[in-house]
Amino acid sequence: MARPSTTVTRLAATAAVLVALTGCAPEEPTPTATGTPAGGSTCTKESLPTRTAGKLTIGTDDPAYEPWFSGNDPTNGEGFESAVAYAIAEKLGYAKEDVVWTRVRFDNAIAPGPKEFDFDINQFSITDARKQAVDFSSPYYKVRQTVIALKSSKIAGAASLADLRDAKLGAQVGTTSYSAITELVKPSSQPQVYNTNDDAKKALQNGQIDGLVVDLPTAFYITAAEITDAKIVGQVPQVGVPEMFGLVLDKGSALTGCVSTAVDDLSRAGTLTELEKKWLAQVAGAPELT
Amino acid sequence: MTPHTPSKHQLERTAYRRRQTVRSVLVAALSTGVLGTLLVVAVTGAPGWERVRASFLDLDIARDAFPAVLTGLWLNVRLLVFCAVGALALGLLIALLRTLRGPVFFPVRALATGYTYTFRGLPLIIVLYVLTLGVPGLRLQGMPSVLVLGGAALVLTYGGYLAEVFRAGIESVHPSQLAAARSLGLTYRQTMRHVVLPQAVRRVAPPLLNDTVALQKDVGLVSLAGPIDAVRAAQIATAETFNYTPYILAGVLFVLLAIPLIAVTDWVTLRAARRQAGG
Numbered sequence: 001m002a003r004p005s006t007t008v009t010r011l012a013a014t015a016a017v018l019v020a021l022t023g024c025a026p027e028e029p030t031p032t033a034t035g036t037p038a039g040g041s042t043c044t045k046e047s048l049p050t051r052t053a054g055k056l057t058i059g060t061d062d063p064a065y066e067p068w069f070s071g072n073d074p075t076n077g078e079g080f081e082s083a084v085a086y087a088i089a090e091k092l093g094y095a096k097e098d099v100v101w102t103r104v105r106f107d108n109a110i111a112p113g114p115k116e117f118d119f120d121i122n123q124f125s126i127t128d129a130r131k132q133a134v135d136f137s138s139p140y141y142k143v144r145q146t147v148i149a150l151k152s153s154k155i156a157g158a159a160s161l162a163d164l165r166d167a168k169l170g171a172q173v174g175t176t177s178y179s180a181i182t183e184l185v186k187p188s189s190q191p192q193v194y195n196t197n198d199d200a201k202k203a204l205q206n207g208q209i210d211g212l213v214v215d216l217p218t219a220f221y222i223t224a225a226e227i228t229d230a231k232i233v234g235q236v237p238q239v240g241v242p243e244m245f246g247l248v249l250d251k252g253s254a255l256t257g258c259v260s261t262a263v264d265d266l267s268r269a270g271t272l273t274e275l276e277k278k279w280l281a282q283v284a285g286a287p288e289l290t
Numbered sequence: 291m292t293p294h295t296p297s298k299h300q301l302e303r304t305a306y307r308r309r310q311t312v313r314s315v316l317v318a319a320l321s322t323g324v325l326g327t328l329l330v331v332a333v334t335g336a337p338g339w340e341r342v343r344a345s346f347l348d349l350d351i352a353r354d355a356f357p358a359v360l361t362g363l364w365l366n367v368r369l370l371v372f373c374a375v376g377a378l379a380l381g382l383l384i385a386l387l388r389t390l391r392g393p394v395f396f397p398v399r400a401l402a403t404g405y406t407y408t409f410r411g412l413p414l415i416i417v418l419y420v421l422t423l424g425v426p427g428l429r430l431q432g433m434p435s436v437l438v439l440g441g442a443a444l445v446l447t448y449g450g451y452l453a454e455v456f457r458a459g460i461e462s463v464h465p466s467q468l469a470a471a472r473s474l475g476l477t478y479r480q481t482m483r484h485v486v487l488p489q490a491v492r493r494v495a496p497p498l499l500n501d502t503v504a505l506q507k508d509v510g511l512v513s514l515a516g517p518i519d520a521v522r523a524a525q526i527a528t529a530e531t532f533n534y535t536p537y538i539l540a541g542v543l544f545v546l547l548a549i550p551l552i553a554v555t556d557w558v559t560l561r562a563a564r565r566q567a568g569g
Contacts, residue, residue: 170516174529192436192516193526199423203516206426208436 043258059117067284139244381452422515440512459490
């Protein structure tokens with residue numbers, strides 16, 4: 001004969017343990033809101049509270065790389081970011097001789113604490129984490145996706161998206177670069193996907209893929225320093241949610257509003273697009289594929 | 291001969307057994323019900339349940355991701371079939387080389403032993419990297435595709451595991467079997483072929499199939515070299531939607547894929563046990 005009492009006891013014990021576990025469920029945390037920086041008042045050279053009255057102090061890293069600057073000299077107005085910086089200065093009413101450049105390490109520029117500059121221009125992607133420590137202006141550049149290939153590749157001379165249809169393209173998983181392949185190029189063969197750009201670069205060197213899609217700043221770096229027998233085939237149209245570059249200002253700076261307004265005006269007037277075409281597509285050799 | 295009529299005691303015994311069966315089924319059903327209810331209450335009653343359900347169990351997202359994940363799974367299945375056959379063949383060959391007798395075969399035994407030590411110790415990821423991204427760098431003529439190279443990495447690694455399983459099976463056959471076979475005039479090869487291997491393979495069928503189920507999950511690692519398998523397809527879909535449902539979908543599909551294999555394993559084991567028992 002079975003003894004029901006033991007069965008019942010076991011069931012009760014199991015139930016007790018489970019109830020105890022449920023009781024240990026964590027509390028629900030409450031989300032906190034963060035404030036947004038406010039704009040400035042009038043934006044003229046006379047009223048702007050810059051570090052040195054009547055001068056605009058702009059920071060960038062040393063060395064300053066091509067094609068963002070030319071010859072590591074930010075004062076010559078050549079290279080995309082140097083040109084943008086002078087365009088913004090002009091918009092705010094500063095002549096070329098009123099602009100003073102200062103060299104600040106990339107990491108120091110986005111660290112909290114007082115700043116040596118009125119604003120810093122150095123390919124800073126706008127991120128929420130960085131916004132905790134510094135102010136960003138409106139974006140002056142939206143990062144474009146770019147196809148790179150070995151100089152010996154069959155797509156090295158491609159001039160349009162259609163020329164890439166039959167190529168085997170690769171990209172890092174979960175990136176805008178991958179979306180650029182599937183949404184814009186729509187190649188006939190399945191794209192190759194890699195865990196990291198390092199794996200993808202290796203596959204490109206091995207000739208396992210014809211072309212690799214990365215963002216433009218990465219493409220400049222890879223073709224200049226890492227795989228010297230690779231070249232930029234061209235930039236593809238904007239896709240997905242691109243990374244954006246913004247000017248860095250001190251947290252809570254009185255200039256943020258005015259600088260953002262200047263960037264927005266230049267953007268609306270098409271000046272930024274022109275500078276991008278001139279310094280990135282033509283001078284730096286990253287033509288636009290359509 | 292009088293027709294069989296069960297005695298009173300026998301009838302009582304039968305009735306008692308029936309009652310016991312009914313009772314145990316009822317108790318099992320009740321305890322399962324209670325446990326299930328408690329688990330459901332514990333999970334769905336948690337403060338974060340709604341958020342978890344939204345990000346891991348979203349039917350619309352699962353529906354959108356389904357075609358891509360299924361396409362990826364087809365790659366897994368094809369790879370699994372080829373790699374399983376390859377690894378079983380390689381494992382059997384290595385096991386036979388390791389169990390060769392006689393001093394003249396020492397180098398062969400040493401090589402086979404070295405192989406199993408090396409490839410059971412090497413992390414699969416490293417073998418995959420070397421074969422899929424390292425070897426093509428040699429730029430040799432007629433370099434096979436990434437899939438073939440990745441498959442070779444899996445065959446090499448799993449061949450090492452399976453070789454040890456086969457060897458355990460071969461060595462578990464009692465020496466008297468070997469002696470009996472040789473005394474009947476069978477050669478070493480015939481003994482192996484007709485006496486030892488059939489028993490050995492039958493004995494280790496469950497662990498062999500177990501390793502095959504493990505291989506089913508590992509074939510997807512070939513995706514690190516570019517091809518898109520089910521998990522990679524899920525990863526891509528997750529990156530696009532910031533929702534983890536595609537992973538759950540891939541997981542469910544993998545389990546469904548494993549069920550037939552596991553069922554076959556259980557059936558083979560059961561049949562072997564019955565035969566051994568001579569029932």
